[in-house]
Amino acid sequence: MDKRNKAALHMTWVKRAKPVLFVLCLLPVAQLAYAAYRGSLGADPVETLTYATGDWTLRFLLITLAVTPLRYLTGIRSLVQLRRMLGLFAFFHVCLHFLVYVVFDQFFGWRLILEDILERRYIMVGMLGFMSLLPLAITSTDKMLKRLGGKRWRRLHRLAYFAGGCGVIHYLWLVKSDYREPLIYIVILAVLLGYRVVRSTKERRKLQTTSINTI
Ligand code: HEM
Numbered sequence: 413m414d415k416r417n418k419a420a421l422h423m424t425w426v427k428r429a430k431p432v433l434f435v436l437c438l439l440p441v442a443q444l445a446y447a448a449y450r451g452s453l454g455a456d457p458v459e460t461l462t463y464a465t466g467d468w469t470l471r472f473l474l475i476t477l478a479v480t481p482l483r484y485l486t487g488i489r490s491l492v493q494l495r496r497m498l499g500l501f502a503f504f505h506v507c508l509h510f511l512v513y514v515v516f517d518q519f520f521g522w523r524l525i526l527e528d529i530l531e532r533r534y535i536m537v538g539m540l541g542f543m544s545l546l547p548l549a550i551t552s553t554d555k556m557l558k559r560l561g562g563k564r565w566r567r568l569h570r571l572a573y574f575a576g577g578c579g580v581i582h583y584l585w586l587v588k589s590d591y592r593e594p595l596i597y598i599v600i601l602a603v604l605l606g607y608r609v610v611r612s613t614k615e616r617r618k619l620q621t622t623s624i625n626t627i
Contacts, residue, residue, distance in 0.1 A: 419489065426490040433494060437501045440468045441508070458516040465509035470579045472502035474600050477572060481607045496552050499572065503549040506542050534585035541578030544571045573608075576601045 444464055447453050453460045476498040483491040518525050528535050548571055550556070557565050580601055583594040 422488045423490040423493075426488070426493050430494065430497065434497060437472070437498070440464065441505075458512065461512045462509065462517065465505050465512060466583070469502055469505040469509055470576075470583065470597055472498055472505055473572065473576045473579055474597065474604065476502055477576060477601070477604045481604060481611075484611065500549060500552060503545050506545055510542055534582050537578050537585065538582040541575045541582060544575045544578065548572060548575070573601075573605055576604075 444453075444461065448457070448461075476495055479491055479495040479498065483489060514520060514525065518528070529539050530536070548569055551560060551565065551568060560568065580594060580598045583597060584591065587594055
């Protein structure tokens, strides 16, 4: 099969996979909603909701960041089509996470929330992560991509690594004794970031040598 046919085939299955993936991505929140409906969120439902939405924010962020390396490793360029949806699911979960905190934890006490942000470092860094995901969600449309131009858009969307960094530090700082889970997330983020840095350094070097050779 030639390269063009292969790319078309990949494009078709990625297109087909999209609605399936969408339904799969809704499962965590559907499960939470069902548990809330049945009153089986455990002894501390607010804690359950906060932990579950926080965990899924981090998972979706890391899965989103894994799409580009996966695309390079497999050669399936159309995988990129799934990245926006996964990123928006990360944003959706962080909105839920924040909403649970504002409504059920702080009962809309904006002054207390502000104090909490200033006093507790893990809340401040979580807030930073949330704020850095905001421009990414706003500029996720094709229209915004066109308006910003590919280069600026890609530069802005590197903020996703910063948001991931804030997310893992937030988690590390809030745990009191068992650091295993946040450390696993930190290692995954470091591998993903390391891969991108090594690849873009190699690409820059290649570009420099070809431009030297053409002089
Ligand atoms: C990128 C942004 C964020 C990510 C990735 C994230 C992720 C997480 C994770 C993974 C947990 C722990 C879950 C567990 O123990 O299983 C958590 C807990 C928590 N998060 Fe976030 N979070 C973010 C932003 C925020 C923001 C903006 C707030 C509030 C302003 C917030 C408030 C909390 C609270 C109150 C807890 C529970 C702490 C405790 O009970 O010890 N998070 N978050």
